[in-house]
Amino acid sequence: MSIITQNSLLTPHDPTKRVRRKESRPHDILAAALDIFIAKGFAAARVEDIAKHAGVSKATLFVYFSAKEELFKEVVRNNISTRFIEWGEEFEHFEGTSCDMLHYCLNSWWQRIGSTKVSGIPKLIMSEAHNFPDLAVFYHQEVIQPGNALIGRILQRGMDRGEFRQLDLQYGTYTVLAPMIFLVMWQHSLGHCTNQLTPMMPQRFLDMQLDILLYGFCTSPTLTSIS
Amino acid sequence: MSIITQNSLLTPHDPTKRVRRKESRPHDILAAALDIFIAKGFAAARVEDIAKHAGVSKATLFVYFSAKEELFKEVVRNNISTRFIEWGEEFEHFEGTSCDMLHYCLNSWWQRIGSTKVSGIPKLIMSEAHNFPDLAVFYHQEVIQPGNALIGRILQRGMDRGEFRQLDLQYGTYTVLAPMIFLVMWQHSLGHCTNQLTPMMPQRFLDMQLDILLYGFCTSPTLTSIS
Amino acid sequence: MSIITQNSLLTPHDPTKRVRRKESRPHDILAAALDIFIAKGFAAARVEDIAKHAGVSKATLFVYFSAKEELFKEVVRNNISTRFIEWGEEFEHFEGTSCDMLHYCLNSWWQRIGSTKVSGIPKLIMSEAHNFPDLAVFYHQEVIQPGNALIGRILQRGMDRGEFRQLDLQYGTYTVLAPMIFLVMWQHSLGHCTNQLTPMMPQRFLDMQLDILLYGFCTSPTLTSIS
Amino acid sequence: MSIITQNSLLTPHDPTKRVRRKESRPHDILAAALDIFIAKGFAAARVEDIAKHAGVSKATLFVYFSAKEELFKEVVRNNISTRFIEWGEEFEHFEGTSCDMLHYCLNSWWQRIGSTKVSGIPKLIMSEAHNFPDLAVFYHQEVIQPGNALIGRILQRGMDRGEFRQLDLQYGTYTVLAPMIFLVMWQHSLGHCTNQLTPMMPQRFLDMQLDILLYGFCTSPTLTSIS
DNA sequence: CATGAATGAGTGTTCATTCAT
DNA sequence: CATGAATGAACACTCATTCAT
Numbered sequence: 001m002s003i004i005t006q007n008s009l010l011t012p013h014d015p016t017k018r019v020r021r022k023e024s025r026p027h028d029i030l031a032a033a034l035d036i037f038i039a040k041g042f043a044a045a046r047v048e049d050i051a052k053h054a055g056v057s058k059a060t061l062f063v064y065f066s067a068k069e070e071l072f073k074e075v076v077r078n079n080i081s082t083r084f085i086e087w088g089e090e091f092e093h094f095e096g097t098s099c100d101m102l103h104y105c106l107n108s109w110w111q112r113i114g115s116t117k118v119s120g121i122p123k124l125i126m127s128e129a130h131n132f133p134d135l136a137v138f139y140h141q142e143v144i145q146p147g148n149a150l151i152g153r154i155l156q157r158g159m160d161r162g163e164f165r166q167l168d169l170q171y172g173t174y175t176v177l178a179p180m181i182f183l184v185m186w187q188h189s190l191g192h193c194t195n196q197l198t199p200m201m202p203q204r205f206l207d208m209q210l211d212i213l214l215y216g217f218c219t220s221p222t223l224t225s226i227s
Numbered sequence: 228m229s230i231i232t233q234n235s236l237l238t239p240h241d242p243t244k245r246v247r248r249k250e251s252r253p254h255d256i257l258a259a260a261l262d263i264f265i266a267k268g269f270a271a272a273r274v275e276d277i278a279k280h281a282g283v284s285k286a287t288l289f290v291y292f293s294a295k296e297e298l299f300k301e302v303v304r305n306n307i308s309t310r311f312i313e314w315g316e317e318f319e320h321f322e323g324t325s326c327d328m329l330h331y332c333l334n335s336w337w338q339r340i341g342s343t344k345v346s347g348i349p350k351l352i353m354s355e356a357h358n359f360p361d362l363a364v365f366y367h368q369e370v371i372q373p374g375n376a377l378i379g380r381i382l383q384r385g386m387d388r389g390e391f392r393q394l395d396l397q398y399g400t401y402t403v404l405a406p407m408i409f410l411v412m413w414q415h416s417l418g419h420c421t422n423q424l425t426p427m428m429p430q431r432f433l434d435m436q437l438d439i440l441l442y443g444f445c446t447s448p449t450l451t452s453i454s
Numbered sequence: 455m456s457i458i459t460q461n462s463l464l465t466p467h468d469p470t471k472r473v474r475r476k477e478s479r480p481h482d483i484l485a486a487a488l489d490i491f492i493a494k495g496f497a498a499a500r501v502e503d504i505a506k507h508a509g510v511s512k513a514t515l516f517v518y519f520s521a522k523e524e525l526f527k528e529v530v531r532n533n534i535s536t537r538f539i540e541w542g543e544e545f546e547h548f549e550g551t552s553c554d555m556l557h558y559c560l561n562s563w564w565q566r567i568g569s570t571k572v573s574g575i576p577k578l579i580m581s582e583a584h585n586f587p588d589l590a591v592f593y594h595q596e597v598i599q600p601g602n603a604l605i606g607r608i609l610q611r612g613m614d615r616g617e618f619r620q621l622d623l624q625y626g627t628y629t630v631l632a633p634m635i636f637l638v639m640w641q642h643s644l645g646h647c648t649n650q651l652t653p654m655m656p657q658r659f660l661d662m663q664l665d666i667l668l669y670g671f672c673t674s675p676t677l678t679s680i681s
Numbered sequence: 682m683s684i685i686t687q688n689s690l691l692t693p694h695d696p697t698k699r700v701r702r703k704e705s706r707p708h709d710i711l712a713a714a715l716d717i718f719i720a721k722g723f724a725a726a727r728v729e730d731i732a733k734h735a736g737v738s739k740a741t742l743f744v745y746f747s748a749k750e751e752l753f754k755e756v757v758r759n760n761i762s763t764r765f766i767e768w769g770e771e772f773e774h775f776e777g778t779s780c781d782m783l784h785y786c787l788n789s790w791w792q793r794i795g796s797t798k799v800s801g802i803p804k805l806i807m808s809e810a811h812n813f814p815d816l817a818v819f820y821h822q823e824v825i826q827p828g829n830a831l832i833g834r835i836l837q838r839g840m841d842r843g844e845f846r847q848l849d850l851q852y853g854t855y856t857v858l859a860p861m862i863f864l865v866m867w868q869h870s871l872g873h874c875t876n877q878l879t880p881m882m883p884q885r886f887l888d889m890q891l892d893i894l895l896y897g898f899c900t901s902p903t904l905t906s907i908s
Numbered sequence: 909c910a911t912g913a914a915t916g917a918g919t920g921t922t923c924a925t926t927c928a929t
Numbered sequence: 930c931a932t933g934a935a936t937g938a939a940c941a942c943t944c945a946t947t948c949a950t
Binding site: 040041043044099125126127128129130131133136137139140144163164165167168170171172174175177178179181182183185186188189190192193194197198200204205208209212213214215216218 | 267268270271326352353354355356357358360363364366367371390391392394395397398399401402404405406408409410412413415416417419420421424425427431432435436439440441442443445
């Protein structure tokens with residue numbers, strides 16, 4: 001039921017090797033790298049496994065990507081950076097309440113990232129950024145900043161339209177980001193090992209989390225502005 | 228400014244070796260292990276570094292701890308498991324609103340774990356549980372379950388006293404857990420590298436997050452029960 | 455005078471590294487492994503020594519052989535298993551008395567195995583099988599069973615032709631095997647250290663042993679069948 | 682059914698520690714050493730295991746025995762060297778045919794050594810003499826020479842009394858020694874792993890071997906003297 | 909272009925032996 | 930005397946990266 005099925009690694013691509021057009025090599029490698037990085041993390045992923053999974057030799061991989069880190073960066077660019085353009089456009093033309101917009105934000109994130117194997121990338125970054133500072137900086141620029149900008153836009157819109165209380169944009173953004181980060185972390189770590197005991201249904205969590213974000217726990221809220 | 232200053236590792240304990248009182252070796256090693264595990268993570272931490280940091284030889288370390296994993300488990304038991312007893316008692320006798328209780332919960336967690344180097348432990352687990360399933364299971368039993376039970380108690384109390392809306396305990400708990408996990412993950416990964424650019428003040432984040440958890444973003448909440 | 459000159463290990467192959475024809479690496483490693491295993495035994499042989507003796511790095515060795523045990527198995531296959539085919543054929547077409555056949559058996563064993571460094575392999579197995587059960591099982595299937603079958607064939611032939619007394623095949627086989635095992639054990643252990651004091655000439659031992667096996671110590675034998 | 686039951690190691694001596702008279706320490710250690718050396722061999726035996734099995738600390742062991750090798754030598758002196766005195770006396774007064782004497786020799790060896798755990802000692806020596814030349818020399822002087830002298834005495838007696846053919850004493854002795862060495866080697870190595878497949882009954886082997894030694898395989902022996 | 913072949917620098921873990929108390 | 934405590938030197942196995950062909 002989980003997205004992260006380690007066994008999928010055992011069935012390599014086999015892209016009918018002989019017939020492929022030449023330019024597909026890097027593409028195959030990136031696809032394989034995505035799978036292996038997600039399954040093992042950055043440090044624990046073995047370049048040899050990526051190459052094998054892509055159906056090329058280790059040396060070939062280094063023809064296209066100068067180092068493991070560069071390969072990873074390219075994986076990020078291909079799988080995440082590209083998404084922000086369409087999100088930006090969708091947000092540009094969004095109509096409806098800001099509650100709906102937040103709802104849409106979380107749900108489309110879930111459909112396009114959270115529920116797919118790509119969710120392994122943010123998990124990997126949060127896990128290993130400390131040991132690979134270059135990756136951290138890269139990811140911050142490439143993903144976090146544009147992502148946060150999008151979330152910030154929703155909050156600002158909500159405040160502008162009087163739907164949301166006045167709140168600090170930066171920290172408000174983190175408040176929306178937190179459950180997303182939590183979800184990918186949980187799914188790819190403890191959730192992966194304990195889902196039999198206490199299964200966690202992500203969709204359910206997101207729904208509830210959205211409700212709480214909008215209305216809070218309390219029965220009789222004291223409305224104040226937060227700064 | 229950050230708790231996690233990698234360079235601190237370069238100045239080993241030097242506990243004036245010869246004069247030590249008995250029984251201090253395991254304690255030294257555990258302290259060193261905490262530092263190194265936090266600085267490097269589990270897989271990347273080298274046993275030799277831990278030993279050196281503790282001022283003992285690698286072989287000595289293995290006299291007291293049969294394996295790297297066992298050493299880590301002991302670190303967890305020493306630094307986290309022990310806390311739940313006092314938390315349990317405090318919660319037993321807590322008086323005041325459930326809002327205050329949630330506030331107290333997040334703040335005492337922040338003071339005792341979140342703001343200290345011990346916060347590196349939950350970060351490490353979320354990061355590496357996937358690659359070390361044994362540790363995942365151990366941590367789930369030893370920390371997550373008792374921790375979640377404590378949070379659940381607050382929510383139940385809030386509902387019982389009519390302060391909180393009716394909500395699903397399990398997912399409500401995750402809603403409280405999420406910002407804590409987010410915070411430690413952020414601090415120990417991207418935050419560590421990007422604090423110069425866009426500094427994040429954890430205390431501020433927690434305050435705001437608490438407000439949102441209680442009252443939500445919205446100006447005019449629609450009160451419903453969530454299940 | 456001894457086959458097993460430990461010092462020969464100190465002069466590695468030096469196969470003028472760069473000029474080698476392809477496919478020679480595994481062969482070099484197997485040759486080196488044979489030497490080192492014989493000189494040190496299985497447990498005491500260091501993989502690094504084998505690599506050095508073969509003129510390659512430790513890592514290279516593991517490119518070709520996944521583990522020390524696998525390397526050893528391959529050594530056995532290359533040096534012993536292969537012999538049984540020719541022996542089988544020779545036995546098929548043997549003409550002459552069964553006494554001659556037994557004589558031929560012991561002597562060709564001596565020339566092809568016993569007197570060569572390969573004799574170190576059975577010695578090693580008898581010595582270390584207890585500590586490495588996998589190797590024991592492997593060797594039993596790969597060497598002992600086919601070897602015993604050959605010996606059994608001779609005894610059966612002798613009985614069929616009325617040359618030998620009726621005797622239990624299994625234990626009769628052990629009776630022939632015993633002096634061979636004794637000889638390799640002795641040569642590679644005590645004999646190696648005490649040959650100056652009381653030299654033992656293997657050829658002489660085998661001749662005498664054969665005579666005893668055929669005719670016994672006694673001057674006036676009481677002929678009975680043994681079961 | 683086997684003499685060599687590794688599990689026996691799991692039940693340490695427990696010599697009611699507190700009540701023992703002091704002089705028993707070395708005795709306990711020697712007893713423990715015998716067990717462990719037999720179970721693991723010399724190199725693979727861990728001093729710590731011996732100490733634990735004897736109920737003393739590793740350091741205490743080194744108070745009584747300056748090194749692992751010295752401990753082993755003492756084990757040999759205690760368990761084997763001592764036997765030769767009684768054997769020598771028995772042989773002095775033996776009456777009966779030399780065939781009977783050889784029979785008695787093999788059988789009493791089997792009862793006192795071969796079938797007991799002490800048989801692990803000659804096995805160990807044959808296995809590891811090459812790597813520990815000191816032990817080889819020691820064992821040769823302490824055991825092999827007196828043992829061979831005893832066997833030689835029987836053969837000489839047989840020749841003197843006209844019961845045996847004329848044969849070279851040294852090699853004749855090896856002919857008797859061979860099945861004994863074979864038996865202990867087999868029992869403690871391959872036999873230990875393959876007894877389920879093709880069980881070997883030592884008593885049966887010895888009986889048969891004795892018969893062959895005396896009368897040979899052949900139905901119509903050609904009697905000659907062997908030199 | 910693609911790769912077979914090779915490796916240096918690690919890693920966690922083991923064990924006989926020493927020595928101050 | 931007895932031991933708790935400590936360790937140096939090994940050792941099997943790994944992996945990102947290089948380079949000649």
